[in-house]
Amino acid sequence: MVYFLKDISDDVRSSQSTFYHYKRTRKLILASIFACLAAIFQSAGGYLPGIGYLISPLATAPILLCSLLSIPYGLMSYLLTIMLLVFLQPTELIIFPFTTGILGLAIGAPFHFFRKRINIIATGSVLLAFGIMSLLYLLRFPVLGPGVSNSFSLLTMLGILLFTFLYSWLWAEIALAIVKRLKAIIVE
Secondary structure, eight states: OTGGGSBOOHHHHHHHHHHHTSOHHHHHHHHHHHHHHHHHHHHHHHHSTTTHHHHGGGGHHHHHHHHHHOHHHHHHHHHHHHHHHHHHOGGGGTTTTTTHHHHHHHHHGGGGTOOBHHHHHHHHHHHHHHHHHIIIIISOOOTTOTTSOSSOOHHHHHHHHHHHHHHHHHHHHHHHHHHHHHHHHHOO
């Protein structure tokens, strides 16, 4: 429990500060590159059946990193990715905005507001759970496969909450590791 209450490293704050001082053109280019990477990763499931479904969750990383650096540019990258998916893989349009994309925003943006891991992870977990439940119960889209019923179940909801917490925790730690590794590139 103490681990979740630890502060995040200062690497994130220094990366955000450096990104803030970039020229607008450089910020737009980076946001566009992040969006292109997210669209490629997300559409991999349609172009490479089998292995592509293992690549597809990586679409979270570019959106997460971009929103970690800047919330407006992260949101821009998220929306641009949705527009790119219209052309690249329209079948992924229902999955990305509610799952991988929203998770990237939901974990990246809290790095601007919170210092404790638990707050960042909880925000990502709640928004991802909301996205999955919206797909499952409101839109009746079988996002969890045919084995999970579209009718409301408390057990399914608790399972989704547990999964989203663990998944958000994994992505928060991945983001911190990436920022630490890229510190030399981002902070010039």
